[in-house]
Amino acid sequence: MIIKIGWKNIWRKKSRSLIVILSVAFGVWIGLFFGAFQWGTYVQKLNDIVNREIGHVQIHHPLFLEEEYDYNFPIKDPEHVKHVLQADSTIKSIVERVVFSAMIQTTKEQSPVLVVGVDTTKERKMHSISTLITQGEMPHDKRAPTLLIGEVLANELGVKLGDKVLIQGGMLHGMKSFVGRVRGFYESPNKLKDKLIIYIHKSDINKKLGDAFTHEFAITFHEYDSLKSYSALLQKKLPHQQIYTWGQIVPEVENGIKMTDKVMFVFMFIIWTALALGIVNTMLMSVLERTKELGVLMAIGMGKWKITQMIFIETFILTAIGVPIGIFLTMLTVGYWGDVGIDLSVANAAVADFGYSTMIYPVVKQSFYFQVIIQVILVSFISTIFPVIRALKLEPIKAINKL
Known part of the structure; x- marks a missing residue:
């Protein structure tokens, strides 16, 4: 009613x-x-x-980020770290990189950069840098060191495909440098990244610098919701390394x-x-x-x-x-x-x-x-x-x- x-x-x-x-x-x-x-x-x-290579979680030497990507702070015993990660079923993908701050120089210009040494085959499992290439292709280890650099940086340096550039940074035994050839250009949504990050094949860096360093493990998980608990568990398994979630690496985001x-x-x-x-x-x-x-x-x-x-x-x-x-x-x-x-x-x-x-x-x-x-x-x-x-x-x- x-x-x-x-x-x-x-x-x-x-x-x-x-x-x-x-x-x-x-x-x-x-x-x-x-x-x-x-x-x-x-x-x-x-x-x-995640797709611009940070991943859900990264592993570094405890002083690596504090020292602003210093080449002299690689991960200790990376093979052990890799073994622990590969045994973890919650992890979807793992990539290891050489990462260090350096200077890139041409005959006329120079600029500070972050050199990222990658294994291009494994990188495709995590991020889509190859889809951002506007000219050329990804660096490989079949010839002399080749580089992939951002369009913004290329314009500032005035370099073209095939040009040679000098990479110089502080290593274990003082300043070291090597020459690389520009193999490709990329353009991402992040203009700051385009100006800062250059990619080289990991094996090329190891050959030129005489080391077999790994500065970074980038990891993605099958399930994102339990990220904090996963990272805390990893920290217990790897007490001598430092585990960072993406929020700690890019807090502004x-x-x-x-x-x-x-x-x-x-x-x-x-x-x-x-x-x-x-x-x-x-x-x-x-x-x-x-x-x-x-x-x-x-x-x-x-x-x-x-x-x-x-x-x-x-x-x-x-x-x-x-x-x-x-x-x-x-x-x-x-x-x-x-x-x-x-x-x-x-x-x-x-x-x-x-x-x-x-x-x-x-x-x-x-x-x-x-x-x-x-x-x-x-x-x-x-x-x-x-x-x-x-x-x-x-x-x-x-x-x-x-x-």
Whole structure:
């Protein structure tokens, strides 16, 4: 009976009820879509970080990062480290590298760089540097040392494919240098990286410098969610090495993600506040317009609990209609933009400087549907409390005689 009365009441003023339904639908849609955009941004950032060779976790000599990538702090007993890692079933991929800071010089220009010695075959399992090559190809160990350098650095140095450059750095026995030939250029979303990092085959570095060093193990796991526990377990297995998660290596990215979470909270608070005010206003108007009717219902014996039920049921019906509409809109928009992507090229310069891709693909976590729906229902019912209190304060005689 109460449900039937509530259903009829909401359609007395169709336009007002439609406004509430559309408000709920919009709240659900904007909440889910913004959440999908945020999660898509997070996933894209993480992929960028993992795919640009950092990996989920890195292993270094305890002083290596502190000494700013000093060649003289390699990992001790890398074969033992490799054996421990290969025995761990949670690990998806392992790559080992020679990494050190140096200077790259031409006859006219020079620039500080980070030399990364890689095994090109193994590197393909972790990151996509080969897909970023604009000219030439990856370095290999079949000839004299060959280099892959960023387009930004190449322009600054004024070098072309086939040109020779000098690499010089501080080694165990003083300054050492070797000549390499530019074999290819790459361009990534990260302009800072393009200017700083050059790639050489790991075996070429070992031949030229006379060492068999490994400065870095980069690791990815099958499951990302348990990253902290995995890294803590690795630290116990390798107490003489230092284990770093990607958040420790690039804290600015992790801080950026946390800031995005805060922005999301503020944005959702604004959306839910606007939705709450809309529901309060609509339901309060509905109560005020039915003052005489409510007075009659009270006079013939309808208790306060029944009045409360009736108003809450009206809100529930409006919400129950609006939520599926909002979910449907989300599925359409996220489905489309999730495939096509949202191009942030308008802000390309700023975004690229931070090393992020300019294409974002919104993704909605299944749990987020549940969270937003629960939030909308809570906001709707909390917003109904004030109109209910206003209705319960009515005195039957005064309400009936109200013009």
